[in-house]
Amino acid sequence: MKTYSIIWDFDGTLLPNDPYDSEQSLLMYKLYETQEKISLVLHALTRILIYADNREHLRKTFKRFYAWSLKGTGGNILDQVSQRLAAKILETDRQAIIELKRQGHAMMVLSCGTADLSERVLKIAGMADCFEVIEGNRFEMVNNQISGMRHIMDNPKNKVKFLQKKGIRPEHTVAIGDGYTDIPLLEWAQIPIMLDRTGKKKALYGHKNYQFILCT
Numbered sequence: 735m736k737t738y739s740i741i742w743d744f745d746g747t748l749l750p751n752d753p754y755d756s757e758q759s760l761l762m763y764k765l766y767e768t769q770e771k772i773s774l775v776l777h778a779l780t781r782i783l784i785y786a787d788n789r790e791h792l793r794k795t796f797k798r799f800y801a802w803s804l805k806g807t808g809g810n811i812l813d814q815v816s817q818r819l820a821a822k823i824l825e826t827d828r829q830a831i832i833e834l835k836r837q838g839h840a841m842m843v844l845s846c847g848t849a850d851l852s853e854r855v856l857k858i859a860g861m862a863d864c865f866e867v868i869e870g871n872r873f874e875m876v877n878n879q880i881s882g883m884r885h886i887m888d889n890p891k892n893k894v895k896f897l898q899k900k901g902i903r904p905e906h907t908v909a910i911g912d913g914y915t916d917i918p919l920l921e922w923a924q925i926p927i928m929l930d931r932t933g934k935k936k937a938l939y940g941h942k943n944y945q946f947i948l949c950t
Contacts, residue, residue, distance in 0.1 A: 756851040783795070
């Protein structure tokens with residue numbers, strides 16, 4: 735059996751958004767389930783930006799606000815949120831990933847989201863060992879508090895650059911994503927697959943030479 739390098743996105747792909755992605759979920763948790771005092775203005779602004787990002791209206795604007803708003807937040811919040819997010823991954827999906835690993839495919843997770851979350855979620859879900867690499871943007875920590883962010887995958891094109899540096903060739907690659915941050919990788923890979931959990935992605939990207947999988 736021929737084996738491939740299978741490159742996964744995280745949010746909306748391995749992890750159902752349902753209704754928020756991992757970064758939006760982290761902000762929601764901070765707003766409603768921590769003891770931090772948050773001004774009404776900041777609270778309202780955060781909700782507006784979560785709403786807009788959820789509908790893919792924001793890109794770098796959300797990322798800048800996201801990192802800024804989490805400064806000073808205790809690192810334990812990452813574990814708490816990751817526990818909840820891991821519960822969203824169906825057992826059938828977990829077993830499918832484990833089976834792909836058993837078949838000998840080399841798998842990676844490359845995300846424009848937060849690797850600190852994706853690593854924790856996949857570990858809790860029993861899937862982390864299936865991936866040779868789990869990469870994305872990473873928090874900087876001081877005294878177990880978030881102090882900033884290292885933007886490793888802030889540009890979707892960085893996913894392709896990352897693979898090229900590793901000598902991975904497009905003709906041996908399956909790319910699996912769900913939205914605009916995956917477009918450069920899907921365009922590059924020989925086998926591009928777009929997961930469509932809402933039924934709207936094919937309407938947006940149907941002119942592309944992708945394989946669409948409707949997930950409910």
